[in-house]
Every structure is written in C-alpha cells, then in structure tokens.
Amino acid sequence: MSSAQLGPRYRESVLKEMAQGEFDLLVIGGGVVGAGAALDAVTRGLTVALLEAHDWAAGTSSRSSKLIHGGLRYLEQRNFALVREALKERGLLLNRIAPHLVRPVPFLLPLQHRVWERFYIGSGVFLYDRMGGARSVPGHRHLSRQAALRLAPGIRSEALIGAIQYYDAQMDDARFALTVVRSAAHHGAKVARGARVIGFVREGAQVVGARVMDVETDQEFVVRAKQIINATGVWTDDTQEMAGGRGRFHVRVSKGVHLVVPRNRIQLDTGLILRTEKSVLFVIPWGRHWIIGTTDTDWQLDKVHPAASSTDISYLLDHVNAVLRTPLGPDDVEGVYAGLRPLLAGESEQTSKLSREHSVSQPVPGLTVIAGGKYTTYRVMAKDAVDVARRAMTTSVPDSITERLALLGADGYEALWNKRNALATSSGLHVTRIEHLLHRYGSCSTDVLELIADDATLGEPVSSGSDYLRAEIVYATSHEGALHLDDVLTRRTRISIEEWDRGSGSARDVAMLMARVLDWDDVTIEREVDHYVLRVEAERASQRQPDDQTADAARLGAPDIVPLRGDSRGGAREAAQHELVDDIAAMTDGATKPSEGLGSGGPPALPARG
Ligand SMILES: Cc1cc2nc3c(=O)[nH]c(=O)nc-3n(C[C@H](O)[C@H](O)[C@H](O)COP(=O)(O)OP(=O)(O)OC[C@H]3O[C@@H](n4cnc5c(N)ncnc54)[C@H](O)[C@@H]3O)c2cc1C
Numbered sequence: 264m265s266s267a268q269l270g271p272r273y274r275e276s277v278l279k280e281m282a283q284g285e286f287d288l289l290v291i292g293g294g295v296v297g298a299g300a301a302l303d304a305v306t307r308g309l310t311v312a313l314l315e316a317h318d319w320a321a322g323t324s325s326r327s328s329k330l331i332h333g334g335l336r337y338l339e340q341r342n343f344a345l346v347r348e349a350l351k352e353r354g355l356l357l358n359r360i361a362p363h364l365v366r367p368v369p370f371l372l373p374l375q376h377r378v379w380e381r382f383y384i385g386s387g388v389f390l391y392d393r394m395g396g397a398r399s400v401p402g403h404r405h406l407s408r409q410a411a412l413r414l415a416p417g418i419r420s421e422a423l424i425g426a427i428q429y430y431d432a433q434m435d436d437a438r439f440a441l442t443v444v445r446s447a448a449h450h451g452a453k454v455a456r457g458a459r460v461i462g463f464v465r466e467g468a469q470v471v472g473a474r475v476m477d478v479e480t481d482q483e484f485v486v487r488a489k490q491i492i493n494a495t496g497v498w499t500d501d502t503q504e505m506a507g508g509r510g511r512f513h514v515r516v517s518k519g520v521h522l523v524v525p526r527n528r529i530q531l532d533t534g535l536i537l538r539t540e541k542s543v544l545f546v547i548p549w550g551r552h553w554i555i556g557t558t559d560t561d562w563q564l565d566k567v568h569p570a571a572s573s574t575d576i577s578y579l580l581d582h583v584n585a586v587l588r589t590p591l592g593p594d595d596v597e598g599v600y601a602g603l604r605p606l607l608a609g610e611s612e613q614t615s616k617l618s619r620e621h622s623v624s625q626p627v628p629g630l631t632v633i634a635g636g637k638y639t640t641y642r643v644m645a646k647d648a649v650d651v652a653r654r655a656m657t658t659s660v661p662d663s664i665t666e667r668l669a670l671l672g673a674d675g676y677e678a679l680w681n682k683r684n685a686l687a688t689s690s691g692l693h694v695t696r697i698e699h700l701l702h703r704y705g706s707c708s709t710d711v712l713e714l715i716a717d718d719a720t721l722g723e724p725v726s727s728g729s730d731y732l733r734a735e736i737v738y739a740t741s742h743e744g745a746l747h748l749d750d751v752l753t754r755r756t757r758i759s760i761e762e763w764d765r766g767s768g769s770a771r772d773v774a775m776l777m778a779r780v781l782d783w784d785d786v787t788i789e790r791e792v793d794h795y796v797l798r799v800e801a802e803r804a805s806q807r808q809p810d811d812q813t814a815d816a817a818r819l820g821a822p823d824i825v826p827l828r829g830d831s832r833g834g835a836r837e838a839a840q841h842e843l844v845d846d847i848a849a850m851t852d853g854a855t856k857p858s859e860g861l862g863s864g865g866p867p868a869l870p871a872r873g
Pocket residue numbers: 291292293294295296297314315316317318319320321322323324325326327328329330331332458459460461494495496497498502517518519520557601602603604605635636637638639640
C-alpha cells in the first residue's frame with residue numbers, strides 16, 4: 264500500500280504505530296501550517312507524527328479567500344518584508360512546489376480619483392510586480408475607463424474613472440493543505456485525522472508526549488516524541504493551556520465571511536478588488552462561481568463552526584453592490600462560509616490592523632508553538648518552527664529542503680496537461696473533465712482515471728450538472744482520508760458552497776459511494792445523511808440571524824457527526840443541540856428539497872442560546 268493512500272486501513276494501522284513508537288517530532292494540527300511542518304521535518308530525515316482533531320484543513324485552512332498573494336494592502340501598511348516574503352513564496356508555489364494547484368488570477372482595481380490615485384496606487388502595484396517572486400505572473404497594466412468597462416461590463420460607469428489590472432494567484436485551500444498532508448505521508452510521516460490531543464505527558468519539566476483521543480472510537484492513547492510542535496491556529500491558546508501557562512504570545516481571533524454567487528450574476532472577465540473603510544473586498548473567480556469576501560470582525564464564540572450572520576452577509580452585498588450595475592440580493596447567494604484568522608495579538612485594537620506575520624516560541628521544554636502568519640507563507644512558518652524544534656535535538660538535523668520539493672501530483676503534471684486531449688479520448692471523458700482533474704490532483708489524476716477504467720459508472724457526474732465525478736468521491740474516501748459525508752461535501756469537493764441546495768440533494772448518492780470504501784451499512788448511511796442535512800439547515804438558520812450571538816446559537820443546533828469531547832464549549836454545545844435539534848428536525852422535514860438562495864424557504868429564526 265502506498266503511504267499516500269490515506270484510506271481507513273491506513274488510519275487504523277498508523278494509530279497503532281503511533282501508540283507504540285517514539286517519534287523525533289510530533290506535530291499537532293492538520294491545517295496548512297501543521298501539515299507543512301510535518302512535510303518539512305520528514306524530508307529532513309526526522310521521524311514524524313501528525314495529529315488532527317477533526318478533518319484535514321477543517322479549521323481556517325479550508326475557509327480562506329484562497330489567494331496566494333503578497334497582499335497589496337500590507338504594502339500600503341509599509342510591511343515590505345512580509346510582502347516580499349509572500350511574493351517569493353507565490354513564485355515558488357506557482358513554478359515549482361504546486362503548479363497543478365496554484366494558478367494566476369487577474370484583479371481589476373478601479374480608480375476613483377484622476378491623477379493622484381493612479382500615481383499612488385500605480386506606484387504600489389509597480390513595486391508589487393517587482394518584489395520577491397516577480398514575473399511569476401503577468402505584469403500589471405493601466406486601463407482607461409472604457410477599457411476597464413470592456414473587461415468589467417457589470418460595473419457602473421460612474422464607479423470608476425479608470426483602473427489598474429494586476430495578477431496574483433489562487434488555489435483551493437482545503438485541497439492544497441490535504442496535498443501537503445499526503446506529501447508528508449508519502450515521504451514517511453505518520454498522519455492521523457480524528458485524533459485530538461487532550462493533554463501532554465511530562466518527564467520533569469520536559470514535554471515528552473501527548474495524550475490523544477481517537478474521536479472515532481473514544482479510545483485514548485499516548486504518542487511519545489522528542490519534540491512537539493503546536494500548530495493549532497486559533498486553538499493555540501487552548502493547546503498552550505494544556506501544557507501549563509498561556510505561553511509567550513496570545514492569538515486573537517477574527518472572523519471573515521465569504522459569499523459564493525453564480526458566475527452569470529456578475530458580468531466580469533476578471534477578478535475585482537475594492538477598497539473598504541477597514542480593508543479590501545475581493546470578487547474572485549471560482550470555477551462557475553464568484554467568491555466575494557471578506558469581513559474582519561472580532562470573534563469570541565464557537566471556533567469549530569464559526570457562523571455568518573445576516574449582518575455579515577448584508578455588509579458584503581452592500582459593498583459589492585456599490586459598484587455593480589445589477590445589484591445582488593440574498594437570493595443570489597448560493598453558499599456562505601466563515602473562517603477565523605489566528606492573529607498575533609497586542610499590536611492594535613482593530614483586527615484588520617493586527618500582524619499577518621508569524622511568531623515561534625518554546626514556552627515549555629519540548630514544546631514549540633507557531634502561530635499567526637497567512638496561508639501564502641505556510642512553508643516559511645513550517646520551516647521556522649522545525650528550525651526552533653531542532654535546536655533542542657541532540658542529533659544533527661539538516662536544513663529545510665521544502666523550497667525545492669514538489670508536492671504530490673506536481674511531478675509529471677505538465678506532461679499530462681499537454682496530453683489532456685489524448686487522455687480525454689482514452690478515458691471517454693470530455694477534455695474539460697480531464698482539465699478539472701488535472702487542476703485538482705495533478706499527475707495523481709491517473710489514479711482517478713484508473714477507477715473509471717475499472718467501473719465506467721464512476722465517470723458520471725455526482726449529480727446532473729455537477730463539476731465533480733463519482734470517482735472523485737471514491738478517491739476522497741480511499742486515498743484522501745475522508746471519513747464522513749461532511750468531509751467530502753465540504754472539503755474534498757466544494758459542493759456545500761457551490762450548489763443551491765448545498766449538497767443536501769446529492770448527500771445520499773455521495774454517502775452510498777463512500778459506503779463502498781468504508782463498509783457503511785444502511786443505518787450508517789442514514790445517520791451521515793441526516794447529520795449533513797441538519798448541518799445545512801442549521802447554517803441556513805444561522806445566516807438569517809442578526810448578530811454573532813444568535814447566529815452562533817443557531818449553528819450549534821446541529822450535532823456533530825463525531826461529538827467533540829473535551830472541547831472547551833462542549834457543555835454549551837450539547838445543551839444547545841438538545842434544545843434545538845428537535846426543532847430543526849421538525850422544520851426540515853423533507854429538507855432535501857433544494858431551497859434557492861438565502862432569502863427563500865428554510866426554517867424561521869431560531870432562538871438565541873441562554
Ligand atoms: C477569512 C479568511 C481569509 C483568509 N484569506 C487568506 C488568503 O487569501 N491568503 C492567505 O495567504 N491567507 C489567508 N488567510 C489566512 C490563512 O487562511 C490562515 O493563516 C491559515 O489557514 C492558518 O492555518 P493553520 O494551519 O495555522 O490553522 P488551521 O487551518 O486552523 O489549522 C489548525 C488545526 O489544528 C487542529 N487542532 C486544534 N486543536 C487540536 C488538538 N487539540 N488536537 C489536534 N488538532 C487540533 C484544528 O482542528 C485545525 O485543523 C485567511 C484567513 C481567513 C480567516
């Protein structure tokens with residue numbers, strides 16, 4: 264069995280190995296930073312274990328704006344070092360590390376003031392194009408009002424006097440992080456999701472291991488390691504507390520909400536970036552959709568399922584409507600997602616001004632903590648964390664090689680891309696389906712095509728008009744570590760934000776495909792489908808609430824398929840679930856009927872908790 268095949272049998276055997284051995288390094292947190300640390304360490308020759316409490320990338324790393332960027336606004340904040348570093352990473356990711364997953368994306372930046380703004384912003388974009396990994400994307404260009412409107416006919420002509428178009432890069436964040444995890448496993452790291460760290464083991468002052476709960480079976484075991492890295496993002500403080508004390512820095516949590524709308528609702532041939540009072544707003548091309556985001560507000564409620572309120576949604580619609588010829592309404596919104604930024608605290612009251620830089624510290628011997636940063640710089644964060652951990656190791660450990668290391672699926676990707684027409688002919692799929700596979704799996708697409716060669720029905724779409732093939736569901740379960748329906752509909756595919764019914768309609772078919780690999784019986788299939796449908800309805804209910812408190816309470820109404828034992832808010836969560844689950848179940852009788860957008864159908868507002 265290839266080590267990159269993270270199916271159920273892999274998980275079973277790896278958990279046994281983890282409980283028996285001692286590792287050079289244990290990494291806690293399966294977001295992009297923890298996955299990056301595991302890959303960095305294992306390719307330096309260390310023995311590595313990686314633990315994730317929920318699913319790979321279930322935290323912030325599946326809920327970002329999905330941009331690999333230097334961040335034009337950090338340039339305005341004069342944070343040149345951060346921008347340079349991020350742009351260097353952008354170049355590495357596009358050209359060497361993940362050319363199959365990361366691709367250039369154009370943005371139009373409308374100008375409203377004739378002379379000074381073109382000069383001021385133009386100079387910034389000029390600098391942006393020349394810093395760090397310059398030339399990895401096409402250069403910027405200045406546009407007159409007419410030229411800008413030709414590219415962006417959906418924008419009101421009074422909304423701009425001209426524009427600048429520049430390029431950044433984008434990816435599917437959940438897929439990217441999963442590919443880093445699989446790359447680490449491919450190089451020999453032992454990786455397990457659904458494995459929550461619930462405490463640390465000490466010998467004297469030194470942390471020498473972690474107490475872990477397999478949340479699928481409720482079994483506890485200990486993983487021993489010479490060094491441990493805490494890469495738990497917005498949970499950093501909670502994990503630090505388990506080790507005793509708050510550590511050297513504190514993570515402040517800020518919520519960012521995005522909307523997904525169909526491509527045909529906004530007439531643009533480019534992405535768009537708009538300045539807002541506090542920050543910027545992006546309209547990002549996303550397959551047959553646009554992603555619109557984001558907000559930036561303090562969040563102190565549930566961290567596992569951050570909820571978007573109707574106020575967040577109105578904020579985004581109002582800001583984008585300020586420039587659109589045909590305004591968007593709630594009924595145009597197909598999907599909504601909220602994510603939490605792990606910001607290093609203490610520098611500013613306003614979260615949009617807090618640092619996107621990262622910090623590494625060793626608050627307790629044996630435990631290194633990494634926090635802050637942004638997706639784009641995950642590799643640097645990972646390298647810095649492993650560098651700090653290696654200082655405490657007695658053997659000599661080589662320097663990081665990840666700058667030169669291609670992720671799984673990158674090698675051979677270009678050759679396959681050039682052969683895509685031939686692949687279409689041999690597989691019987693349309694060439695756009697082959698391109699879709701190549702952009703998601705790179706050269707590992709051949710694994711997916713083999714599944715189709717063995718069973719032609721897997722070459723069909725998941726549901727009529729779906730972008731995803733049935734083979735991708737099977738592959739997500741056999742190779743990509745999916746254990747629950749939510750993993751597949753939310754992160755392995757993006758059906759949960761891309762379809763009007765948010766996946767409720769295809770849930771049963773998807774569960775039946777997963778059942779082939781996971782040996783689910785009918786009762787398990789029903790349970791998975793019911794949980795997923797309840798989750799969708801709780802999310803819809805939360806998005807009709809006016810504020811964070813009521814949205815959070817409504818979202819907590821849907822139980823998790825795997826109860827989050829040991830979570831600091833477990834009690835409140837369970838109380839809310841018991842109180843609300845019956846209401847939702849009653850209201851969602853026949854919930855698999857798609858209800859379009861945010862404005863129509865669905866249950867009425869749910870009461871606030873407490
Ligand atoms: C709205 C928004 C937009 C953003 N847009 C961008 C962007 O466009 N570009 C960019 O570069 N950056 C962006 N970012 C920032 C970027 O997404 C984050 O910096 C990055 O994803 C953080 O990754 P992480 O691995 O540190 O955290 P996470 O992805 O949250 O990973 C931490 C993991 O630790 C796990 N965990 C927690 N406790 C335990 C435990 N006890 N045991 C085991 N596992 C545990 C969690 O389940 C979680 O999966 C954005 C962030 C947000 C919120």
